[in-house]
Amino acid sequence: MKNILFNKSRDLENKIDIYLDTVNESVLIFKRDINHYIDGKIKIFEEELKEINNIENRADELQNEIKHNLYEYMLIPEARGDVLALLESVDNIVDHVKKVIHQISIEKPYIPDNIKSDCSELVELVTNSVNSLAKCLRAYFNNLTMVNDYVNKVHFYEHEADKVEERIKRKVFNNDEFKEFSKKVHLRYFTEKIAALADESETISELASVAAIKRRI
Amino acid sequence: MLSTLLFMSSGLFLGWTLGANDAANIFGTAVGTRMIKFKTSAVIITIFVIIGAVISGAGASHTLGTLGKVNQLAGAFVVALSAGLTVLWMTNLGLPVSTSQSIVGAIVGWNIFAGYSTDMRVLTKIIGTWILCPVLSASFSILFFIIISKFLKKCKIHLLTIDRYTRLSLIIVGAFGAYSLGANNIANVMGVFTNTISIPPINIFGLFTLSGTQQLFFLGGLAISVGVYTYSKKVMLTVGKDIFKISPVAALIVVLSHSIVLFLFASEGLKYWLISYGLPSLPLVPVSSSQAVVGAVIGIGLIKGAHNINYRVLGSISIGWVVTPVTSAIISYLTLFFMQNVFMFSVY
Numbered sequence: 311m312k313n314i315l316f317n318k319s320r321d322l323e324n325k326i327d328i329y330l331d332t333v334n335e336s337v338l339i340f341k342r343d344i345n346h347y348i349d350g351k352i353k354i355f356e357e358e359l360k361e362i363n364n365i366e367n368r369a370d371e372l373q374n375e376i377k378h379n380l381y382e383y384m385l386i387p388e389a390r391g392d393v394l395a396l397l398e399s400v401d402n403i404v405d406h407v408k409k410v411i412h413q414i415s416i417e418k419p420y421i422p423d424n425i426k427s428d429c430s431e432l433v434e435l436v437t438n439s440v441n442s443l444a445k446c447l448r449a450y451f452n453n454l455t456m457v458n459d460y461v462n463k464v465h466f467y468e469h470e471a472d473k474v475e476e477r478i479k480r481k482v483f484n485n486d487e488f489k490e491f492s493k494k495v496h497l498r499y500f501t502e503k504i505a506a507l508a509d510e511s512e513t514i515s516e517l518a519s520v521a522a523i524k525r526r527i
Numbered sequence: 528m529l530s531t532l533l534f535m536s537s538g539l540f541l542g543w544t545l546g547a548n549d550a551a552n553i554f555g556t557a558v559g560t561r562m563i564k565f566k567t568s569a570v571i572i573t574i575f576v577i578i579g580a581v582i583s584g585a586g587a588s589h590t591l592g593t594l595g596k597v598n599q600l601a602g603a604f605v606v607a608l609s610a611g612l613t614v615l616w617m618t619n620l621g622l623p624v625s626t627s628q629s630i631v632g633a634i635v636g637w638n639i640f641a642g643y644s645t646d647m648r649v650l651t652k653i654i655g656t657w658i659l660c661p662v663l664s665a666s667f668s669i670l671f672f673i674i675i676s677k678f679l680k681k682c683k684i685h686l687l688t689i690d691r692y693t694r695l696s697l698i699i700v701g702a703f704g705a706y707s708l709g710a711n712n713i714a715n716v717m718g719v720f721t722n723t724i725s726i727p728p729i730n731i732f733g734l735f736t737l738s739g740t741q742q743l744f745f746l747g748g749l750a751i752s753v754g755v756y757t758y759s760k761k762v763m764l765t766v767g768k769d770i771f772k773i774s775p776v777a778a779l780i781v782v783l784s785h786s787i788v789l790f791l792f793a794s795e796g797l798k799y800w801l802i803s804y805g806l807p808s809l810p811l812v813p814v815s816s817s818q819a820v821v822g823a824v825i826g827i828g829l830i831k832g833a834h835n836i837n838y839r840v841l842g843s844i845s846i847g848w849v850v851t852p853v854t855s856a857i858i859s860y861l862t863l864f865f866m867q868n869v870f871m872f873s874v875y
Contacts, residue, residue, distance in 0.1 A: 319687045323687045386687060526774075527672070
């Protein structure tokens, strides 16, 4: 019994690591795909669409297994609630990434040339914020003292993403390159959707920060 | 035989209350936070309390014997009963109570009733240990807290790995705690009967011999186990969930500190070892397991910044040092009077 518990616990440790790797991978795919779209490589963007589906499915499966194992073997009873809340919130990020990529594929928003570099910058900042969040969560499990360092990084990238988001919106609505108001609103919608990933990362990092305080002996 | 068992019932009752209440000090947080199953903890306590009582119970029991040599079975019955009633009464009043302090009061009550003088040197030594016990326990918990938190910070261990080793350590330290509880507190349960009941030694399958006192302690250990199985789960869940909201690692520190303190006040081997190296040793006296736990929890509170310490708890413990033995001595004196004059039993 004791061995089963020990093996399950080790197995779970690996699963949590793989899960956080998957989150990282999803946001890297997001960055790659959106940049393909911005650069006009629509064919490649469409071809690689299924990759994000696979990643999202894998993340869902892992999350279910982790949840199941935590309860079945009554592991980390005092931190279980926090761990599950954090992992579920992170799963929303993976879902969000998939949704944005699919929506872009379906709706094909128009991106004028003078905004493309700003859009790339926004995607870069959002990716960095999610990456820092993944590191923050790893630190929650492995190295509590580093949690706040990563929380600060997530805050920084979120703040920068907010600035770029506003810059894009201003350029969109003061742009003579495209006249249609519908296209402007459409692009604003996607800008907000992409920037929301950094907001979500910030919220989750704050949860992790509180959970880390609770983990102190 | 039957009348002997009947007279011993008060001691067995004390054993039952000890199992019901003090087992929670060892495994309360672990069971309450579901780190360890109740069944596992009950089996560990049963085995190790009995081993501790039989192997190392004599030291603390000897000190109680020097305080008052209760020489009649009816007298021993009353002393244990008075201690039990005091524990019951004060528990109902919601006051912190210790079986150790209660039995000492009851013995002093017997001394007064029987007209024997109480050895003030022994009494002072015993009272000194009551104060020393939570202080020592707090010191140990502070020390372990510093060592373990530094270790965890430096080694960057995964949350689940910490969980695995905390569970294993809780079991090992719990077993040590049960051993120490048996060794230190069996004197409260059976100590007063050792001079009044004479049991011939028995040889167990040619392997080892159990003296009469050890057989009494074995019986007391069984009574503690019955207390554990019948009532302690409820207390453990209360302790684990409502009173001490501390992390499993902090719980481990608390149980370890508590167990070491109880062991220090019970182990003859350790005492002689310390003496042989010219080191200061502690008197072998039954101390309060609950106060050792409270001391350890306060130690953790102190190291964390002292802003979450309930000073009323400290005050009520200090009051308990006086109120418990005095109440028990009065009850003991009055009950001895009735036993002798109403039921016509010779109590000394």
